[in-house]
Amino acid sequence: MAVVVGFIPTEVGFKALAAARDQAERRGGPLIVVNVVREGVREDPRHADDQQLEIARDELRQSSVRVAMRQEHTEEDIADVLLDVVEEEKAELLVLGIRRQNDLARHLLGLTVQKLLLSSPSEVLVV
Known part of the structure; x- marks a missing residue:
């Protein structure tokens, strides 16, 4: 079954990528890697460049397993893009990496992560 990972080019993002690869291999794949780019937002560290x-x-x-890399451009909510990919791919699992940069972040999840946890039709693994 398909595994989707929301990829950001950070240390946490690469850890999520490794976890997603492992899960896809256990489940028989494929692995769909999705980097979401918000249109009109420049210099966002979540946007992956070609390198x-x-x-x-x-x-x-x-x-x-088969790996597909997708970079989705949107003006909409990042969570909605990832949820659309999960549904389109009929994914069994969505993998997310979250940052824990400060005490507040440890106690409160970002709105995107909250929406994904509450709305995903698949299982969600948070790394």
Whole structure:
């Protein structure tokens, strides 16, 4: 069954990518890697550039399952884009990496993560 990972080019994002690869291999794949780019938002560290996407591809080259890399551009909510991909791919699992940068972040999840946890038709793994 398909595994979707919401990929951001950070240390946490690469940990989520590794966890998603492992899950996809256990479940028989495929693995769909999705980086969402918010239109009109410049210099967002969540947006992967070509070099960062190539590094992610390199991390996945030895995977035993089919890997698809997608960069989705939107003016909408990032969570909605990921939920659409999960439904489109009939994914069994959605993998997310979250940052824990301060005490407040440890206690409160961001709105995007909350929406994904509450709305995903699939299981959700948070790394």
